[in-house]
Each structure stands twice: as structure tokens, then as C-alpha cells.
Amino acid sequence: MILPVVKYGHPILRKKGAAIEKMTSEIKKLIDDMFETMYDAAGIGLAAQQVGHAVQLTVIDVRAASKERPSRLEVDGKAVDVAEYMPLALINPKITPFGDPTKGPEGCLSFPEIYADITRPESVEVEALNAKGERIHFRAGGLLARAVQHEVDHLNGILFIDRMAGEAKAEIKAEIETLQAETKALLKKRQ
Numbered sequence: 001m002i003l004p005v006v007k008y009g010h011p012i013l014r015k016k017g018a019a020i021e022k023m024t025s026e027i028k029k030l031i032d033d034m035f036e037t038m039y040d041a042a043g044i045g046l047a048a049q050q051v052g053h054a055v056q057l058t059v060i061d062v063r064a065a066s067k068e069r070p071s072r073l074e075v076d077g078k079a080v081d082v083a084e085y086m087p088l089a090l091i092n093p094k095i096t097p098f099g100d101p102t103k104g105p106e107g108c109l110s111f112p113e114i115y116a117d118i119t120r121p122e123s124v125e126v127e128a129l130n131a132k133g134e135r136i137h138f139r140a141g142g143l144l145a146r147a148v149q150h151e152v153d154h155l156n157g158i159l160f161i162d163r164m165a166g167e168a169k170a171e172i173k174a175e176i177e178t179l180q181a182e183t184k185a186l187l188k189k190r191q
């Protein structure tokens with residue numbers, strides 16, 4: 001089922017997600033629906049907050065962008081094929097970003113048509129549970145590292161606009177304010 005994606009201005013985007021204690025049928029259904037929603041919106045990542053659930057769950061699939069923006073992946077110290085590791089659900093992820101600060105373009109399904117360069121560490125070490133509830137541990141670089149950091153920020157109520165340099169943020173300030181006002185007006189109407 002394709003779920004509505006909440007836009008900037010919705011308070012749930014600022015909520016830290018609760019840890020998922022048990023793999024219930026509801027969580028499994030939410031994972032399936034989040035993948036369907038992400039693919040429908042042509043995104044490469046989606047966090048539970050973006051579909052109205054403040055829990056520690058995100059889905060990622062970088063394959064669609066892999067030609068222009070490569071990723072690297074290491075599991076148990078060995079380089080593995082990124083495509084074979086996709087799609088990826090991360091439950092209760094713990095991440096340690098490392099490596100040189102790297103600038104790259106980012107967008108977000110909760111900020112339609114707003115893009116900006118964001119600087120983040122080039123790589124990330126990740127520990128999480130996957131969609132089957134199995135413990136996974138990997139190191140990622142390139143686009144996958146960026147996607148993981150963007151999505152895990154969402155799980156902590158942090159948005160990519162918080163990571164933008166002052167100049168980049170100033171450029172899109174008017175668009176962000178318009179989006180926020182539209183979302184708030186829509187929420188008010190629904191009450």
C-alpha cells in the first residue's frame with residue numbers, strides 16, 4: 001500500500017523515533033508499505049517519520065541512482081556488490097560516520113523539489129537489524145553512506161536543512177517557509 005508522505009511543517013518530522021522492540025506483523029507490513037511508497041515516489045530512502053510513524057525504521061535502495069552516483073559496501077571487512085545488498089531496511093540503526101567531509105546534492109521526499117549540497121563524512125559504519133530482524137553490520141561509502149546518514153538523521157528528528165551551510169539555506173529559505181506554511185494550513189483544515 002502506498003502511504004501519504006508527510007511534508008515539512010508536520011510535527012512528526014521533528015520526533016525522535018522509538019526503538020522497535022519486536023518484529024510484529026504490523027512492523028513487517030510497515031516495511032513493505034514504506035518500500036512501495038519509496039519506489040512510487042522515485043526516492044532512494046524513506047524514514048518511518050515521513051509516513052507518520054515515529055519509530056527507528058528506515059528503508060533504502062540506491063540502485064536507481066548507482067550509475068551517476070556510486071556506492072561502496074564492506075561486510076565483514078570484504079567488499080561486496082552493493083546491488084545484491086539492496087533493498088535494505090534498517091531497524092534501530094546505530095551509525096558511526098567517518099572519513100573526509102564530502103559535499104554532495106541531496107533531496108528529501110518531505111521537501112518536494114528542494115535540493116541542496118550537504119557536507120557529510122564520506123563513509124559510515126552501521127549496526128542494525130534488517131527486515132527479518134537479523135543483526136547486520138557493514139561499512140558504506142559514497143551515495144549509500146550519504147543515504148544512511150540522511151535517513152538516520154530523520155529517525156532522530158533531524159532534517160537535511162539542519163545540515164545545510166548558511167548560504168545554501170539562505171537560497172532556499174523562501175521555498176522552505178512556503179512549504180511549512182502550506183503544510184500547517186493543511187493540518188489545521190483537517191482538525
Ligand code: ZN
Pocket residue numbers: 107108109110150154
Ligand atoms: Zn529525507
